[in-house]
């Protein structure tokens with residue numbers, strides 16, 4: 280199985296959006312409304328710290344002797360933190376590695392490299408016996424409610440299974456607990472003996488949520504918990520999750536395709552592209568002043584409540600081409616084959632995830648607000664290279680600003696090009 284090198288970068292200069300990449304279109308119809316936007320508590324301790332996490336799936340040749348002929352770099356050096364009781368949104372196009380990241384954190388997969396610290400302890404190398412107690416604390420709501428529930432088991436047995444496995448309550452208390460959970464997620468407690476196919480899609484997702492809540496987890500990985508649902512019930516399920524978070528103080532890694540969905544739930548958002556985080560910031564920065572061309576493009580597709588309500592029109596950046604293969608990703612910046620402002624350095628040097636504000640990190644040589652991308656790379660001084668990507672004698676890499684989980688007290692001021700502190 281081989282994959283051709285993707286097409287070269289677009290030639291337009293920084294500061295310009297290529298005309299083909301930009302057009303005015305009316306807002307999409309769907310407006311997402313949910314209640315209770317939570318606020319970030321950046322002083323809270325991290326419950327989860329992910330550092331340089333990688334997952335490479337082997338690609339095997341056909342035939343009797345199946346040799347490894349390559350790797351799918353599904354997750355390639357991802358670092359972030361989730362604070363206690365807080366929510367981090369993880370957003371990106373299909374295939375960028377969101378579910379794989381979620382499955383690594385819940386340790387359904389063993390990472391190829393990197394660490395996953397849960398409450399300060401690295402669980403990345405744990406075996407199944409060590410993981411058993413952790414299964415109580417870290418739970419997952421799966422992407423597809425239709426396939427993640429066993430059709431041959433009743434809802435009562437699906438939700439009750441973790442209680443039995445972990446012997447959390449005596450066996451005669453399992454049913455009352457299951458009924459209590461059904462009520463918490465807004466389902467009829469008397470329906471415990473029904474099968475998953477007897478419920479609607481939205482109800483099945485609620486069953487998945489009830490199952491994930493059974494053991495009162497401290498961290499919930501919610502993998503696209505609403506994308507399989509009708510728009511009309513997406514907000515209901517989001518509001519349910521928000522209420523559960525407020526009541527039980529659960530921390531969330533909330534995975535979604537859509538920046539509109541996480542906006543209401545997550546005070547902090549990370550944007551992924553082809554296995555890497557390209558931008559991560561607090562909500563105001565991601566939605567108000569994104570600095571990465573990919574975030575800007577994703578955001579341009581988000582329906583805006585205020586604009587829609589006044590019949591407004593918005594600018595939309597249309598991304599050209601397909602997402603390249605994660606088996607043979609582009610050199611340098613992985614987004615360069617679709618980036619409207621890519622330059623030569625983008626093919627030669629990988630832009631690091633660099634802190635550029637108190638709560639803002641971005642991986643782009645030409646990071647800047649839309650239409651204000653600088654003419655020269657902002658990363659070279661920090662990396663210790665010149666504009667061609669060659670090492671500069673005596674220059675030091677500012678590792679305190681680069682590729683670490685969470686936020687440091689020092690960051691690069693993009694206007695002055697100098698590190699500043701809080």
Ligand SMILES: Nc1ncnc2c1ncn2[C@@H]1O[C@H](COP(=O)(O)OP(=O)(O)OP(=O)(O)O)[C@@H](O)[C@H]1O
Pocket residue numbers: 336337351352353371372373374375376377378379380422536605
């Ligand atoms: N078990 C696996 N074996 C081999 N490749 C895999 C495996 N799981 C995922 N991949 C590949 O890894 C990449 C990331 O997949 P992943 O499911 O994490 O993406 P995603 O961002 O969740 O996408 P979607 O939005 O469609 O759910 C894809 O290219 C996918 O084909």
Ligand code: SF4
Pocket residue numbers: 571572573612613614615616618619620621622625630642643644645646
């Ligand atoms: S580093 Fe990547 S995102 Fe930034 S300008 Fe270059 S190609 Fe575009």
Ligand SMILES: [Mg+2]
Pocket residue numbers: 377378379422502
């Ligand atoms: Mg997925």
